[in-house]
Amino acid sequence: MTQLKDKKDRGTTFSKPLFRSPFYDFFAAQETEGHWYDWNGYKSPTILSDEELEYFSIRSTSSVFDITPLNKYRIVGSQAEEFLNKLTVRNVAKQNVATVKYTLWCDQEGFVIDDGTLFRISDNDFRLCSQEKHLPWLIDTSHGFDVEIIDESKHVCGISLQGPTSASILRLLGINGIDNLKPFHLFQTKISNIPIMISRTGFTGDLGYEIFMKNNVANKFIERVWNAGTNHGLTAIGYNALNMARIEAGFIVANIDFISSDHAIRPNRCRRPDDLGLGWLVDLNKGFFNGKKAILNSKLEDSEAFKIYALEIDGKEPAEGSVIYYNKKDEVGTVTSAIWSPMAKKSIALAQLKLGSSNSKMENLWVEIYSLKELQYHKLMKKVSIVKPPFINLARRSACPPSNC
Amino acid sequence: MQSVEKNFDVIVIGSGHNGLVNACYLQKAGLNVLVLEKNDWIGGAAVSRELHPGILYSNCSYVCSLFRPEIMRDLELPKHGLQIVAIEGGTVFTRDGDYLASFRNYHAKKRELERFSVKDSESYLRYSRDILKQCRFIQPLLMRTAPDPASFKFRDLSEMLYILRKVNDLTASELADTVRFWTMSISDFLDEYFENDVIKASLAVSGIIGTALGPMSPGTAYVLLHHYMGEVDGSIGAWGYARGGMGAISKALTSSFRAMGGTLLNNSEVEKVDIRGARVKGVILKNGDEYLAKNVVSNADVKRTFLKLTDPEHLPPNFIKKVNNFKIRGSSGKVNIALDSMPNFPVISENNPCLKGDIHFTDSIERMERAYDDWKMGTWSRDPFLDMMIPTLTDPTMAPPGKHFMSCFVQYCPPKVGGQNWTKENKDAFGETVIQQIADYSPGFKDKILHMEVRTPKELEEEVGLTEGNIFQGELTFDQLLFNRPIPGYAQYRSPIKGLYMCGSSTHPGGGVMGAPGRNAAVEILKDLNLPDTDIRDAYEVL
Numbered sequence: 037m038t039q040l041k042d043k044k045d046r047g048t049t050f051s052k053p054l055f056r057s058p059f060y061d062f063f064a065a066q067e068t069e070g071h072w073y074d075w076n077g078y079k080s081p082t083i084l085s086d087e088e089l090e091y092f093s094i095r096s097t098s099s100v101f102d103i104t105p106l107n108k109y110r111i112v113g114s115q116a117e118e119f120l121n122k123l124t125v126r127n128v129a130k131q132n133v134a135t136v137k138y139t140l141w142c143d144q145e146g147f148v149i150d151d152g153t154l155f156r157i158s159d160n161d162f163r164l165c166s167q168e169k170h171l172p173w174l175i176d177t178s179h180g181f182d183v184e185i186i187d188e189s190k191h192v193c194g195i196s197l198q199g200p201t202s203a204s205i206l207r208l209l210g211i212n213g214i215d216n217l218k219p220f221h222l223f224q225t226k227i228s229n230i231p232i233m234i235s236r237t238g239f240t241g242d243l244g245y246e247i248f249m250k251n252n253v254a255n256k257f258i259e260r261v262w263n264a265g266t267n268h269g270l271t272a273i274g275y276n277a278l279n280m281a282r283i284e285a286g287f288i289v290a291n292i293d294f295i296s297s298d299h300a301i302r303p304n305r306c307r308r309p310d311d312l313g314l315g316w317l318v319d320l321n322k323g324f325f326n327g328k329k330a331i332l333n334s335k336l337e338d339s340e341a342f343k344i345y346a347l348e349i350d351g352k353e354p355a356e357g358s359v360i361y362y363n364k365k366d367e368v369g370t371v372t373s374a375i376w377s378p379m380a381k382k383s384i385a386l387a388q389l390k391l392g393s394s395n396s397k398m399e400n401l402w403v404e405i406y407s408l409k410e411l412q413y414h415k416l417m418k419k420v421s422i423v424k425p426p427f428i429n430l431a432r433r434s435a436c437p438p439s440n441c
Numbered sequence: 442m443q444s445v446e447k448n449f450d451v452i453v454i455g456s457g458h459n460g461l462v463n464a465c466y467l468q469k470a471g472l473n474v475l476v477l478e479k480n481d482w483i484g485g486a487a488v489s490r491e492l493h494p495g496i497l498y499s500n501c502s503y504v505c506s507l508f509r510p511e512i513m514r515d516l517e518l519p520k521h522g523l524q525i526v527a528i529e530g531g532t533v534f535t536r537d538g539d540y541l542a543s544f545r546n547y548h549a550k551k552r553e554l555e556r557f558s559v560k561d562s563e564s565y566l567r568y569s570r571d572i573l574k575q576c577r578f579i580q581p582l583l584m585r586t587a588p589d590p591a592s593f594k595f596r597d598l599s600e601m602l603y604i605l606r607k608v609n610d611l612t613a614s615e616l617a618d619t620v621r622f623w624t625m626s627i628s629d630f631l632d633e634y635f636e637n638d639v640i641k642a643s644l645a646v647s648g649i650i651g652t653a654l655g656p657m658s659p660g661t662a663y664v665l666l667h668h669y670m671g672e673v674d675g676s677i678g679a680w681g682y683a684r685g686g687m688g689a690i691s692k693a694l695t696s697s698f699r700a701m702g703g704t705l706l707n708n709s710e711v712e713k714v715d716i717r718g719a720r721v722k723g724v725i726l727k728n729g730d731e732y733l734a735k736n737v738v739s740n741a742d743v744k745r746t747f748l749k750l751t752d753p754e755h756l757p758p759n760f761i762k763k764v765n766n767f768k769i770r771g772s773s774g775k776v777n778i779a780l781d782s783m784p785n786f787p788v789i790s791e792n793n794p795c796l797k798g799d800i801h802f803t804d805s806i807e808r809m810e811r812a813y814d815d816w817k818m819g820t821w822s823r824d825p826f827l828d829m830m831i832p833t834l835t836d837p838t839m840a841p842p843g844k845h846f847m848s849c850f851v852q853y854c855p856p857k858v859g860g861q862n863w864t865k866e867n868k869d870a871f872g873e874t875v876i877q878q879i880a881d882y883s884p885g886f887k888d889k890i891l892h893m894e895v896r897t898p899k900e901l902e903e904e905v906g907l908t909e910g911n912i913f914q915g916e917l918t919f920d921q922l923l924f925n926r927p928i929p930g931y932a933q934y935r936s937p938i939k940g941l942y943m944c945g946s947s948t949h950p951g952g953g954v955m956g957a958p959g960r961n962a963a964v965e966i967l968k969d970l971n972l973p974d975t976d977i978r979d980a981y982e983v984l
């Protein structure tokens with residue numbers, strides 16, 4: 037395999053360590069507050085103007101969020117399907133062309149490396165999107181397959197258009213077929229000669245779309261979208277607003293809600309799909325895939341592992357970073373993500389808990405919240421109930437054809 | 442001359458940083474301690490001397506990471522002026538006119554790697570993860586006396602159990618990784634992660650520094666770990682400068698020692714340890730002076746201690762044989778240079794901070810291995826591998842503004858040339874080889890040189906007292922680590938002679954400016970004297 041190099045950066049890596057997405061100028065122009073963070077090596081906004089208003093645009097009008105920093109791997113070749121079947125836990129043979137599936141991949145010990153979305157563009161052409169970088173792992177796994185792995189991350193950009201009016205905006209842009217696009221389906225089209233790939237997917241649990249394109253058309257594209265959104269409440273948003281929506285939707289994030297096995301250095305930090313509540317993705321009936329044997333074996337053991345749970349918490353304080361107790365005294369785990377949910381009107385959380393194999397502890401769980409008010413902590417012990425995610429269920433998310441607003 | 446009392450509780454031979462750490466802890470425990478140093482400067486290989494007016498050198502060691510923070514705190518070294526500052530940057534020049542820089546910023550570093558291989562830039566994550574895992578395994582062992590596996594004493598058994606328990610925490614595959622790691626070559630290890638030669642060369646450095654092995658020799662992966670298990674303010678694997686040069690560490694230790702009432706004498710070379718009836722009585726200096734103490738701790742390496750300073754009649758033959766066979770081959774030299782102005786490296790833009798870190802010119806593993814071939818043939822490398830630094834870009838105290846001190850650690854350089862002693866011509870030619878390599882990348886470099894100190898293993902042996910010039914007081918191979926360091930049965934800082942101890946880098950956990958050998962030896966000595974070691978804190982927990 038030839039060595040892929042990116043030579044053009046010489047002399048500038050230290051002065052601008054973070055990349056700018058092709059949409060950077062657009063988002064920077066929307067900011068009034070200027071809170072930025074490092075998302076996968078890109079300078080990305082946390083808040084552009086007002087976190088809550090940005091959040092409400094997702095739930096009430098429409099939001100545009102830059103998803104360029106995601107890693108995007110193009111996987112093409114006559115054995116692309118076989119390769120992906122070895123790499124990921126789902127059965128790719130069952131995935132139809134023009135659909136998108138949420139999936140996971142594991143190391144040889146069955147520990148989850150990352151989760152992501154797999155776009156089947158044609159029989160032998162896929163795009164895999166993920167939070168973390170995986171080129172070495174993909175290349176190592178591809179040994180012996182007729183498949184080419186192309187890291188498109190820096191050449192392809194994307195935005196996520198989410199919210200009740202998002203379909204209307206796309207209709208205004210003249211995208212035929214938006215009415216027939218079902219959740220987790222995709223098609224390729226053009227907006228005034230700009231080629232795009234559009235899918236009805238997102239990280240919000242709401243009606244929404246993700247749109248990918250080549251970097252060089254990004255400016256033209258975002259300008260058209262922005263204009264089309266003028267009368268539909270389209271708002272540019274940063275990560276914080278999206279994060280609220282994704283917690284409500286019950287989605288987990290690698291290295292926030294669980295540690296990727298690529299990052300884990302301490303014993304007992306790695307997680308198997310079952311521990312993430314995602315055992316249903318794993319197809320143990322298909323042939324060999326990375327981690328299969330270990331996952332099978334682990335089913336025979338009494339699981340002592342931490343598992344991820346969705347929690348509703350009494351009271352109104354969010355429980356970010358709090359410790360969870362059984363019977364108010366035995367530590368059983370920690371909250372990994374938490375907010376007060378404006379949609380559910382509840383304090384909600386995702387947490388990793390070690391409850392053992394019996395369910396007896398579930399009824400007697402408590403969270404210790406330290407709520408800082410005017411330089412003093414109020415120490416609260418609040419009742420916790422385990423619930424089945426998502427925390428909110430919106431009919432418009434899956435309605436087809438999508439509603440106007 | 443001020444008169445010094447002749448009677449002490451403990452005499453420490455040598456003011457290397459380990460001797461000083463040991464002396465400080467013992468003095469702090471209430472003993473009356475005398476440190477005797479042969480040179481008219483202190484610090485052994487952790488030394489800074491002003492060899493050109495206004496310009497302070499780090500004559501031997503030049504960067505700090507391993508020095509245990511627990512020791513700095515116990516001995517109040519910050520109060521005595523010690524400051525360790527983080528370093529930015531690093532670079533390898535390549536022969537095709539490019540360079541691979543490295544930065545503290547993760548993304549800047551990653552983007553540099555991407556210029557050479559996108560895949561490798563991503564593999565770096567798993568590589569760091571796996572090294573960190575190994576560091577976590579070994580770090581807690583540094584500040585504990587290694588168990589004697591042949592002993593049935595409770596503490597040895599429980600210490601063995603401690604190690605086994607740590608081993609037990611590992612999964613089967615992690616254990617396999619650990620065993621492989623402790624025995625494989627750095628080149629093979631890097632091949633498991635990386636494809637690009639420049640990247641591999643830049644990382645292989647730590648596997649051969651101070652080691653009489655090439656990057657393809659088994660055992661060099663551990664040496665890398667040895668250089669990675671330190672920290673600067675909790676950032677594992679990071680290296681820093683001691684403000685004022687590495688001698689600042691010895692200076693702070695001396696100041697702490699004296700503040701506690703300890704006595705240190707320079708120009709006092711010990712000729713013999715005075716042994717009467719199988720126990721220590723004191724020491725005799727070269728100048729005939731005698732000092733008495735029931736306990737003598739040698740900071741010199743194990744060969745010097747037992748083959749030169751101790752009469753063989755007191756030592757069992759097996760012990761002498763093992764000491765004789767202790768591997769302590771010198772492999773490194775040092776060229777220290779005072780510069781009139783900052784050298785110019787045309788491929789690097791002026792504002793690029795990468796020159797503040799370590800600068801290398803060796804861009805392939807093969808070149809490193811070839812350099813080692815020369816050493817095996819008994820000569821210095823014609824195309825040596827340099828670990829070069831310009832601390833004055835970070836530290837304003839070592840030279841006037843605009844002037845610079847440049848430290849060049851050079852590998853490989855043999856203790857003898859073709860079996861013969863070093864001559865002046867050879868030493869000059871060695872220095873010229875080094876200068877020429879720098880000048881190849883920095884036009885006009887030679888004109889900037891104000892003064893230069895060339896040190897081959899011969900000087901390191903004669904001046905610092907390191908046998909064969911081995912910078913670690915003994916090689917860091919698995920057969921000479923843990924309970925085998927320096928030799929099996931004597932890994933707990935004691936010797937066959939009652940009252941005679943060792944505390945230098947020849948002992949566990951080995952070389953580098955770490956302080957752990959000196960500290961651990963103090964724990965054992967206090968134990969023998971039935972004194973509490975409450976002032977010696979345990980290692981910080983590794984969470």
Ligand SMILES: Cc1cc2nc3c(=O)[nH]c(=O)nc-3n(C[C@H](O)[C@H](O)[C@H](O)COP(=O)(O)OP(=O)(O)OC[C@H]3O[C@@H](n4cnc5c(N)ncnc54)[C@H](O)[C@@H]3O)c2cc1C
Nearest residue numbers: 455457458459479485486502503504711906912946953954
């Ligand atoms: C060129 C070079 C570069 C290095 N670079 C680094 C680096 O960058 N970072 C790092 O962490 N480590 C580095 N090291 C290694 C590190 O410096 C040493 O391992 C460490 O300083 C050894 O300390 P020590 O106290 O164990 O022994 P030494 O420093 O060897 O101290 C022994 C002392 O005993 C004295 N002595 C010996 N015999 C007698 C006698 N008969 N009577 C009286 N006194 C005697 C000596 O003069 C000396 O002062 C380097 C070493 C060298 C030589």
